[in-house]
Amino acid sequence: MVERIEGGITAPIGFKAxxxxxxxxxxxxxxxLVVASTPAQAAGIFTTNLAEAxxxxxxxxxxxxxxxxxxxxxxxSGCANACTGQQGLVxxxxxxxxxxxxxxxxxxxVLVASTGVIGTQLNADKLRKGITIxxxxxxxxxxxxxxxxxxxxxxxxxxxxxxxxxxxxxFHVGGMAKGSGMIEPNMATMLGFxxxxxxxxxxxxxxxxxxxxxxxxxxxxxxxxTSTNDMVLMLAGGHSGVQIEDSxxxxxxxxxxxxxxxLAQAIVKDGEGATKLVAVxxxxxxxxxxxKHAARAIANSPLVKTAVHGGDPNWGRIVAVAxxxxxxxxxxxxxxxxxxxxxxxxxxIFDEREPEAAQHLGGNEVAISIDLGMGGSGVAxxxxxxxxxxxxxxxxxxxx
Amino acid sequence: MVERIEGGITAPIGFKAxxxxxxxxxxxxxxxLVVASTPAQAAGIFTTNLAEAxxxxxxxxxxxxxxxxxxxxxxxSGCANACTGQQGLVxxxxxxxxxxxxxxxxxxxVLVASTGVIGTQLNADKLRKGITIxxxxxxxxxxxxxxxxxxxxxxxxxxxxxxxxxxxxxFHVGGMAKGSGMIEPNMATMLGFxxxxxxxxxxxxxxxxxxxxxxxxxxxxxxxxTSTNDMVLMLAGGHSGVQIEDSxxxxxxxxxxxxxxxLAQAIVKDGEGATKLVAVxxxxxxxxxxxKHAARAIANSPLVKTAVHGGDPNWGRIVAVAxxxxxxxxxxxxxxxxxxxxxxxxxxIFDEREPEAAQHLGGNEVAISIDLGMGGSGVAxxxxxxxxxxxxxxxxxxxx
Numbered sequence: 001m002v003e004r005i006e007g008g009i010t011a012p013i014g015f016k017a018x019x020x021x022x023x024x025x026x027x028x029x030x031x032x033l034v035v036a037s038t039p040a041q042a043a044g045i046f047t048t049n050l051a052e053a054x055x056x057x058x059x060x061x062x063x064x065x066x067x068x069x070x071x072x073x074x075x076x077s078g079c080a081n082a083c084t085g086q087q088g089l090v091x092x093x094x095x096x097x098x099x100x101x102x103x104x105x106x107x108x109x110v111l112v113a114s115t116g117v118i119g120t121q122l123n124a125d126k127l128r129k130g131i132t133i134x135x136x137x138x139x140x141x142x143x144x145x146x147x148x149x150x151x152x153x154x155x156x157x158x159x160x161x162x163x164x165x166x167x168x169x170x171f172h173v174g175g176m177a178k179g180s181g182m183i184e185p186n187m188a189t190m191l192g193f194x195x196x197x198x199x200x201x202x203x204x205x206x207x208x209x210x211x212x213x214x215x216x217x218x219x220x221x222x223x224x225x226t227s228t229n230d231m232v233l234m235l236a237g238g239h240s241g242v243q244i245e246d247s248x249x250x251x252x253x254x255x256x257x258x259x260x261x262x263l264a265q266a267i268v269k270d271g272e273g274a275t276k277l278v279a280v281x282x283x284x285x286x287x288x289x290x291x292k293h294a295a296r297a298i299a300n301s302p303l304v305k306t307a308v309h310g311g312d313p314n315w316g317r318i319v320a321v322a323x324x325x326x327x328x329x330x331x332x333x334x335x336x337x338x339x340x341x342x343x344x345x346x347x348x349i350f351d352e353r354e355p356e357a358a359q360h361l362g363g364n365e366v367a368i369s370i371d372l373g374m375g376g377s378g379v380a381x382x383x384x385x386x387x388x389x390x391x392x393x394x395x396x397x398x399x400x
Numbered sequence: 401m402v403e404r405i406e407g408g409i410t411a412p413i414g415f416k417a418x419x420x421x422x423x424x425x426x427x428x429x430x431x432x433l434v435v436a437s438t439p440a441q442a443a444g445i446f447t448t449n450l451a452e453a454x455x456x457x458x459x460x461x462x463x464x465x466x467x468x469x470x471x472x473x474x475x476x477s478g479c480a481n482a483c484t485g486q487q488g489l490v491x492x493x494x495x496x497x498x499x500x501x502x503x504x505x506x507x508x509x510v511l512v513a514s515t516g517v518i519g520t521q522l523n524a525d526k527l528r529k530g531i532t533i534x535x536x537x538x539x540x541x542x543x544x545x546x547x548x549x550x551x552x553x554x555x556x557x558x559x560x561x562x563x564x565x566x567x568x569x570x571f572h573v574g575g576m577a578k579g580s581g582m583i584e585p586n587m588a589t590m591l592g593f594x595x596x597x598x599x600x601x602x603x604x605x606x607x608x609x610x611x612x613x614x615x616x617x618x619x620x621x622x623x624x625x626t627s628t629n630d631m632v633l634m635l636a637g638g639h640s641g642v643q644i645e646d647s648x649x650x651x652x653x654x655x656x657x658x659x660x661x662x663l664a665q666a667i668v669k670d671g672e673g674a675t676k677l678v679a680v681x682x683x684x685x686x687x688x689x690x691x692k693h694a695a696r697a698i699a700n701s702p703l704v705k706t707a708v709h710g711g712d713p714n715w716g717r718i719v720a721v722a723x724x725x726x727x728x729x730x731x732x733x734x735x736x737x738x739x740x741x742x743x744x745x746x747x748x749i750f751d752e753r754e755p756e757a758a759q760h761l762g763g764n765e766v767a768i769s770i771d772l773g774m775g776g777s778g779v780a781x782x783x784x785x786x787x788x789x790x791x792x793x794x795x796x797x798x799x800x
C-alpha cells in the first residue's frame with residue numbers, strides 16, 4: 001500500500017540534505033546538497049536537448065564511471081552552466097570534486113545539476129564556499145531548505161514523500177523538484193531528485209524512474225520548451241532493509257509514480273502566469289504514442305490555452321489542433337468533452353451545452369478530452385496550464 | 401522585369417470583383433466575389449489539417465471535376481463552415497451553384513472558401529442575397545472591397561499587384577489575402593487569392609503557386625496553428641495575350657512570388673497583438689527541410705517571441721530551441737546573430753555586444769539567425785511576429 005506522508009527528499013532513512021546561500025543569486029538559497037549515509041544505487045534520465053548543459057554531460061559520465069553508484073547530489077540555481085564550453089565542463093567537475101573531498105567519496109559518486117541563466121559561467125569560489133557550508137548543515141530535516149535552494153522563477157518549493165508497507169517491512173520514497181516555465185527568465189529547466197531507503201539495484205532503479213517519468217514529468221508541459229538542463233535523479237540507499245526485486249517492482253514503481261505525480265502536478269500549477277491546471281486526455285488514437293503526441297500538441301496550443309484562460313468552451317480549436325497534429329484523425333467520428341460535457345460528437349454540435357462547459361472552465365482544475373475517432377486503443381493524458389498575459393510579462397522583461 | 405504596381409486582384413485584365421455585406425457578420429463586408437470574363441485556368445493548394453472544412457472539400461472536388469478550369473471564386477467571412485458535417489457540404493455546394501446560376505457557368509467552375517468561427521452552420525438565405533448583390537456590383541476596381549470582405553480579426557486588408565514586361569508583351573499578377581492569427585477569435589485561417597492575365601495552363605499554374613507559397617505563405621507563422629480552412633487559389637485568364645510556357649516559367653513564378661511575398665509579410669505584420677516583424681534564418685543545417693523545421697520551431701517558441709517582444713537579446717533561448725527542435729545540431733560550432741551582431745560562436749560568448757543587439761530588437765523589423773553548426777548547405781527563413789499580452793487578450797475573450 002502506498003501512502004502519502006509529510007516530508008521530502010530526507011523522508012527515506014539514510015539521507016541528509018541542506019540548502020544554503022552561496023551568492024550566485026542575490027538574496028536567496030541557491031545551493032542544495034543531498035547525501036546518502038552509504039553509497040547508494042543511482043539512476044538518472046536526462047534532457048533530449050542536443051544543446052545539453054555541462055552538468056548533464058558530467059552527471060551522465062559519473063553514473064557510467066561509477067557503475068550506477070552515487071553518494072551525493074549537488075545542485076545550484078541562478079546559473080544553468082549551459083552553452084559554457086570547456087570552462088563549463090571544468091566548473092561542473094569542480095563542483096563534484098569539491099563535494100567529494102568534503103564528504104569523503106570518489107568524485108564519480110557525486111552527481112551535479114544546475115538551473116538558471118544560460119550562457120554565463122559558474123563562480124567556482126562561491127560554489128566551493130557554499131558546498132562547505134552545506135556539508136556542515138546536512139541534516140535529516142534538510143528537505144525543505146534543499147527544495148527552496150533549487151527554485152528559480154518557481155513561486156513555491158515542490159516536495160513529496162510516500163511510505164510503502166509490504167510484507168517484508170516498510171520503505172519510503174522522497175522527492176523534490178523545480179520548474180515553472182522559463183528561468184530568470186531563461187529556460188524551462190525541470191529538475192527532479194528522488195531518494196528511497198528501499199534496496200534497488202541500479203538498472204531496476206533506472207527502469208522505475210523512466211517508467212514513472214513517462215506519465216508524470218514527461219507528461220507535463222508549460223510552454224513546449226525542453227531545457228538544456230533537464231534531469232531526474234534517484235538514489236536508493238537500502239537502509240529500510242526492504243529489497244526490491246522483480247516481484248516487488250510494481251509496488252515500488254507505484255510509490256515512485258505517486259511522488260513524481262505530485263511533483264509534476266506542482267510544477268504545472270506553478271507554471272509561469274498559470275491560473276488553471278489543465279488535463280488534456282486523448283482517446284481513440286491509433287497508438288499510445290499518437291495519443292500522447294496529439295495531447296501534447298493540444299496542451300501546447302496557444303489557441304487552446306488562451307481559450308481556457310478566457311473560460312471559452314471553444315471546442316473547434318481543440319478539433320483543429322488534433323487535425324493538424326500529424327497523427328491519425330477522423331473528423332466524422334471525433335468527440336470532444338470539456339469536463340463531463342460533450343460538445344461535439346460524430347459531426348453533431350451541441351451548442352446548448354456551452355454554458356455548462358464554460359462553468360467547468362471557470363474552475364481551477366480543467367479537464368479537456370478528445371476522441372480522435374480512429375477506434376484505436378491509444379490513450380494518453382498530458383497536464384498543462386493556461387496561457388495568461390502574466391506569462392508574457394514574466395518572459396518579456398529583460399534579464400537584468 | 402517584375403515591377404510592383406498599385407491595386408489587387410483586379411489588376412490583371414479580365415477580372416472583376418466585389419465585396420459586400422450579406423449579414424453573417426453584424427456590421428462589416430463579409431462576402432467577396434471574383435469573376436473571370438472567360439473561363440480561366442485554375443490551381444489551388446490546401447490546408448494539411450485533417451479536419452478540413454467543407455469549402456476545402458468542395459473546392460478541391462470542383463477543380464478536379466472541371467479539369468482545372470474556374471470562372472469565379474466566392475468567399476465569406478464570419479463563419480468557417482468547418483466541423484459542420486453533411487449540412488456544411490450542402491451549404492458549400494449551394495454557395496457554388498447560386499454563384500454559377502447568377503454568372504452563367506457550370507457549378508464546378510465556381511471555387512468556394514470560408515473563414516470565421518468553427519462549428520456553426522452557414523445561413524444559405526443570407527449568402528444567396530449577398531451573392532446576388534455582389535454579382536451586380538462586380539467591377540474592375542472591386543479589389544479593395546473584396547479584400548475587406550474576407551477580413552476577420554485582420555486590422556488591415558491585404559492586397560498586392562505586379563506588372564511583368566516581357567519581349568512578348570506585358571502581363572499582371574494580382575492578389576489578396578487574409579489572416580492574422582485566430583479568427584473571431586477562432587482559427588488562424590489563411591486565405592490567398594491570386595489572378596493573372598497571363599495564359600498559363602493549369603498544371604504549370606499549380607506548380608507556380610506551390611513554388612511561390614513554399615517561401616511565402618508556407619514560411620510564415622503567427623502561432624503555429626494550421627487552420628481547417630487554409631487555401632490559396634489562382635486564376636489565369638490569358639487576356640494579356642502573353643502565354644507562359646516552360647521557358648518563361650522563372651519570370652512568371654518570380655512575379656507570383658513577389659505578390660505572395662507582399663501578402664504573406666502583411667499577414668505576419670498584422671498578426672494578433674504583433675508589434676514586430678521577425679525574420680528567423682537558419683543556416684548550416686544538414687538539409688533545407690531541417691533548416692525550415694528548426695526556423696519554424698524558433699519562430700513558434702513562446703520563449704523567443706516573448707524575448708523579442710521585451711527587447712531582450714536572449715540568444716540562449718534560440719540555442720535551446722534549436723537543440724530541442726529534432727534536427728541535426730552541433731553546439732560546439734553553432735553561431736547566433738541578432739541583427740548583424742554575433743552573440744555566440746564556437747562556444748564563445750560575447751556579452752559585451754548585448755546592448756547593440758538590444759538596440760536592433762527595439763526596431764519594428766527584427767532579424768534573428770542561427771547557424772546549426774552542421775556545416776551543411778540547408779538554409780531557410782521563416783517570418784513571424786512577437787508574442788504580446790494583447791495576443792492573450794484577443795484570444796482569451798469569449799467568442800460572443
